[in-house]
Amino acid sequence: MILTVVVAIAISLAVPLFAIYIVTAFDQFSTARLRTLALCGAWGLVAFGLAYVANTAVLELLVAQFGMARADGVDLIRRMIAPLIEETLKAAFLVFLVQQPTFRYAVDGALYGFCIGAGFAVIENVFYISNNPGTAVALAATRSLSTALMHAMATALIGITLGRARRSVRGRAGWIVGGFAIAMIAHIVYNNIVNTLSGTVLLLVAIAIGLGGVGLIIWIMRGDVAREKQSFSAVLDKSAGVAEGERLAIQRIGEQGLSPVIEELSAQVGDENLALIRKMLITQANIGILRNNLAVGNVSPRLREAWEREISEKRQEFEAIRAELGRVVQSYMQQYFPPGDEDMANLLAEQLAAEDPTMINQFDSFMRTSQLAASMSAEDMERLALQLHAIDIFREVSLADLENLARAITSRTFQPGEMLFDQGDDGDAMYLIESGGIDIFSVDNGAERFIRRFEPGSVVGDFAVFDGQKRSARARAAGDRPLVALVLQRETFRMFIQSRPGVIMAVLKVLGEKARFTTLAVSENVSRLRHIASGDFDAIASAKRATADISQAADATVDVESSAGESGVTDALAERLARLAVVLKGQNRPAHDTSHGVQADAT
Amino acid sequence: MTTSASVDELRQFQIFRSVSDSALEAVVPVLEERTFAPGEILFRRDDPGDAMYLVRSGRAVVFLTEPTGAEIIFRTYGPGQVVGEFALLDGKPRSASARSEAELRTWVLGASDFTRLLTERPVIGVELMRSIAERIRYTTDFLRKLTRAVDLLISSDYERALLEISASTQDDDVESLIAAFLEMVSSLRKRQTILDINAPPRVELDTSD
Numbered sequence: 001m002i003l004t005v006v007v008a009i010a011i012s013l014a015v016p017l018f019a020i021y022i023v024t025a026f027d028q029f030s031t032a033r034l035r036t037l038a039l040c041g042a043w044g045l046v047a048f049g050l051a052y053v054a055n056t057a058v059l060e061l062l063v064a065q066f067g068m069a070r071a072d073g074v075d076l077i078r079r080m081i082a083p084l085i086e087e088t089l090k091a092a093f094l095v096f097l098v099q100q101p102t103f104r105y106a107v108d109g110a111l112y113g114f115c116i117g118a119g120f121a122v123i124e125n126v127f128y129i130s131n132n133p134g135t136a137v138a139l140a141a142t143r144s145l146s147t148a149l150m151h152a153m154a155t156a157l158i159g160i161t162l163g164r165a166r167r168s169v170r171g172r173a174g175w176i177v178g179g180f181a182i183a184m185i186a187h188i189v190y191n192n193i194v195n196t197l198s199g200t201v202l203l204l205v206a207i208a209i210g211l212g213g214v215g216l217i218i219w220i221m222r223g224d225v226a227r228e229k230q231s232f233s234a235v236l237d238k239s240a241g242v243a244e245g246e247r248l249a250i251q252r253i254g255e256q257g258l259s260p261v262i263e264e265l266s267a268q269v270g271d272e273n274l275a276l277i278r279k280m281l282i283t284q285a286n287i288g289i290l291r292n293n294l295a296v297g298n299v300s301p302r303l304r305e306a307w308e309r310e311i312s313e314k315r316q317e318f319e320a321i322r323a324e325l326g327r328v329v330q331s332y333m334q335q336y337f338p339p340g341d342e343d344m345a346n347l348l349a350e351q352l353a354a355e356d357p358t359m360i361n362q363f364d365s366f367m368r369t370s371q372l373a374a375s376m377s378a379e380d381m382e383r384l385a386l387q388l389h390a391i392d393i394f395r396e397v398s399l400a401d402l403e404n405l406a407r408a409i410t411s412r413t414f415q416p417g418e419m420l421f422d423q424g425d426d427g428d429a430m431y432l433i434e435s436g437g438i439d440i441f442s443v444d445n446g447a448e449r450f451i452r453r454f455e456p457g458s459v460v461g462d463f464a465v466f467d468g469q470k471r472s473a474r475a476r477a478a479g480d481r482p483l484v485a486l487v488l489q490r491e492t493f494r495m496f497i498q499s500r501p502g503v504i505m506a507v508l509k510v511l512g513e514k515a516r517f518t519t520l521a522v523s524e525n526v527s528r529l530r531h532i533a534s535g536d537f538d539a540i541a542s543a544k545r546a547t548a549d550i551s552q553a554a555d556a557t558v559d560v561e562s563s564a565g566e567s568g569v570t571d572a573l574a575e576r577l578a579r580l581a582v583v584l585k586g587q588n589r590p591a592h593d594t595s596h597g598v599q600a601d602a603t
Numbered sequence: 604m605t606t607s608a609s610v611d612e613l614r615q616f617q618i619f620r621s622v623s624d625s626a627l628e629a630v631v632p633v634l635e636e637r638t639f640a641p642g643e644i645l646f647r648r649d650d651p652g653d654a655m656y657l658v659r660s661g662r663a664v665v666f667l668t669e670p671t672g673a674e675i676i677f678r679t680y681g682p683g684q685v686v687g688e689f690a691l692l693d694g695k696p697r698s699a700s701a702r703s704e705a706e707l708r709t710w711v712l713g714a715s716d717f718t719r720l721l722t723e724r725p726v727i728g729v730e731l732m733r734s735i736a737e738r739i740r741y742t743t744d745f746l747r748k749l750t751r752a753v754d755l756l757i758s759s760d761y762e763r764a765l766l767e768i769s770a771s772t773q774d775d776d777v778e779s780l781i782a783a784f785l786e787m788v789s790s791l792r793k794r795q796t797i798l799d800i801n802a803p804p805r806v807e808l809d810t811s812d
Contacts, residue, residue, distance in 0.1 A: 359725070463736050463739075463740055466732050466733050466735075466736035466737075467733045467736040467737045467740065468733075469737065469740065472744070494729065497725070497728075497729060497732075498725050498726065498729055499725060500725070501721050501722045501725045501728055504721060504725055504728035504729060504732060505718070505721060505728065507732060508692045508693075508721075508728060508731065508732055508735070509692060509693045509694060510693075511692065511732060511735045511736060511739065512688075512689045512691075512692025512693035512735070513689070513692075513693045513695075514735075514739050515689055515692070515735050515738060515739050516689035516693065516695075516698065518738075518739050518742040518743060518746070518776070519689070519742075519776060520677075520698070521742075521746060522742060522746075522776040522777075522779060522780055523677040523678050525746070525749070525780060525783075526779050526780055526782075526783040527783075529780070529783035529784055529786065529787045530783055530786065530787070532787050532790075532791075533783070533786045533787040533789075533790040533791075534790070535790075535794070569743050569746045569747050569750065570746060572747075572750050573746050573749055573750045573753065576750050576753040576754060576757070577753055579757060580753055580756060580757050583757060584791075
């Protein structure tokens with residue numbers, strides 16, 4: 001006895017689960033979520049409980065208030081009232097789901113509805129089986145193939161119409177009311193048929209209705225999937241067939257840019273998927289760019305290795321995003337944005353860079369067409385990278401990155417006296433002196449005042465590549481020999497770093513240290529100024545800084561257009577304040593002592 | 604976290620002043636609201652730099668404790684200022700301790716969130732780079748000016764010394780320097796100090812090479 005009940009319950013579970021499995025196979029885009037499907041099944045169980053309570057309450061009402069005979073009441077409920085109550089309760093969860101952002105279209109509704117109906121029917125069948133243990137297996141087999149499927153179909157119909165309503169602009173109410181009406185009528189008709197017929201005929205008709213219902217749902221779903229596919233195609237080309245889609249997609253993106261495509265996509269796949277698609281396109285484009293890089297022959301082994309590593313990282317990233325997107329995009333994206341298609345990747349990169357330049361390795365695609373980069377040997381790159389690495393602001397940047405950047409470094413020769421930049425110019429480049437020198441002048445009313453000279457190995461104007469501020473002085477090639485300087489343009493540098501957060505962080509690290517230093521210097525000097533203000537000269541006058549390397553300090557006060565200046569500037573100020581304190585401290589100290597020390601060190 | 608920052612509020616902070624709206628929108632969700640009772644410690648010297656604090660209201664002081672137990676207060680931070688951002692950038696331990704004074708309300712940006720933000724939105728890093736570079740340059744330029752002004756004071760030229768120091772600035776660091784300098788000058792004037800005419804001459808730069 002127990003065994004037959006167990007078998008019966010197993011059948012009651014297995015048949016609906018199998019039906020769900022079949023139906024979900026027609027969800028080609030896999031938009032319905034597994035977790036939601038399970039929740040729907042669970043709701044079916046809850047809805048059955050609620051329906052049982054409601055049906056019983058209505059029965060009591062009919063008997064007590066309207067004096068109806070109990071048997072008549074049961075019959076009326078079974079034929080007319082239960083279908084209304086049950087369909088309403090089952091669909092309540094669908095009404096909630098359809099309003100969620102993850103809900104896409106009618107196919108989702110069909111599947112969710114099907115699961116709710118199946119869940120409802122499973123518990124209903126278990127209920128019947130436990131009441132009729134004698135005919136448990138036969139009951140389970142027939143009811144699973146008939147009533148269970150009818151329940152699933154009816155709720156699926158509501159799901160479909162709610163899904164359609166969600167997408168439609170007008171006639172929304174029509175879809176909703178129509179869906180409920182059809183489901184309820186179908187349920188009523190079914191209940192009346194099974195209550196009228198009997199025997200083998202009943203069995204055959206009921207099963208036919210159950211299986212037919214599943215067929216109907218699948219047929220409707222296929223139609224919706226096909227329509228969805230069509231509208232995907234229409235996103236890229238209104239008239240293109242699938243085979244032509246790819247070519248036309250490239251053409252269309254080339255002509256109109258990516259934004260109209262992305263915009264239309266957002267309507268189709270929702271914003272959360274769109275953000276992922278964007279990320280995936282960016283990754284794909286960057287892989288394409290890096291692969292192009294590898295095609296270049298004259299590249300240092302270190303840089304080649306770094307690119308290969310980056311490609312494999314990006315590939316993993318790409319796969320991870322694709323897995324997250326699910327099949328909707330796997331099938332769709334592969335059709336239109338095939339991975340490995342270099343023309344497509346280049347085109348995507350161009351378009352994406354135009355819209356959001358910070359994520360695309362634009363520098364690399366730019367370098368591909370650069371004559372200079374093509375003429376540079378691997379040895380040149382390595383040598384330049386080492387020179388860049390010696391510059392303070394680049395000391396934390398990896399050599400591989402600097403070798404990449406080195407491809408954009410130009411070497412320029414200036415004749416003696418030739419101007420590199422003028423005071424007030426926009427800071428558009430930094431200069432690294434290879435040979436010769438750079439003289440810095442401040443310009444006042446047209447008159448040049450010499451400030452200092454920079455020697456080979458020094459960097460001039462390096463902060464310009466970060467902030468582009470106006471030049472604070474004039475720079476000329478010094479001496480009587482031509483100046484040879486390596487030049488890094490601000491724009492090139494920007495292009496290089498904006499897709500490389502690793503480089504940005506390495507540079508920020510040095511800038512952070514410098515900012516920490518200047519902030520500390522500010523605090524120290526504020527406290528020195530306050531000490532002097534309050535007449536406390538001793539602390540300042542005797543400070544170690546007063547005897548610091550004054551020649552360096554003095555030099556640094558005019559160390560403009562160089563980032564190496566901060567420590568010199570603070571030392572110089574500390575020394576001046578110490579001197580001021582000494583002067584203020586009084587006349588008991590022979591002035592020439594200090595004077596002597598300063599003079600000696602300054603030479 | 605009941606409330607979240609707004610782009611407009613973030614814009615009040617110097618480090619975000621030049622960051623675009625869309626990039627700031629990405630910053631908003633990673634900020635965590637935190638309130639400190641008066642006297643509560645934000646971080647101690649040598650702690651790892653794991654977060655920066657954007658002061659919304661109240662005050663924080665950054666200080667060092669000397670071996671003798673005496674406390675040196677470096678600076679006081681108020682609304683619109685950021686405490687502890689350098690440790691986040693250069694990854695070094697805290698160089699000083701910080702404590703709240705009046706009840707302190709902050710937005711906290713954690714180190715890992717900061718790194719993730721820079722990875723996902725490099726534009727924030729680019730703009731941060733620019734704003735920090737500008738600040739370093741501005742402060743250094745001002746320290747240079749201050750050095751010239753002190754030179755002028757040493758040669759008793761109050762007027763030109765004051766001219767060197769411009770009175771208005773948007774930068775908090777420079778503002779504190781200006782205030783301290785003006786305070787010093789007025790104190791010197793009050794004392795009617797006549798600076799020694801025997802003061803050493805200005806060190807002239809060797810411009811011959």
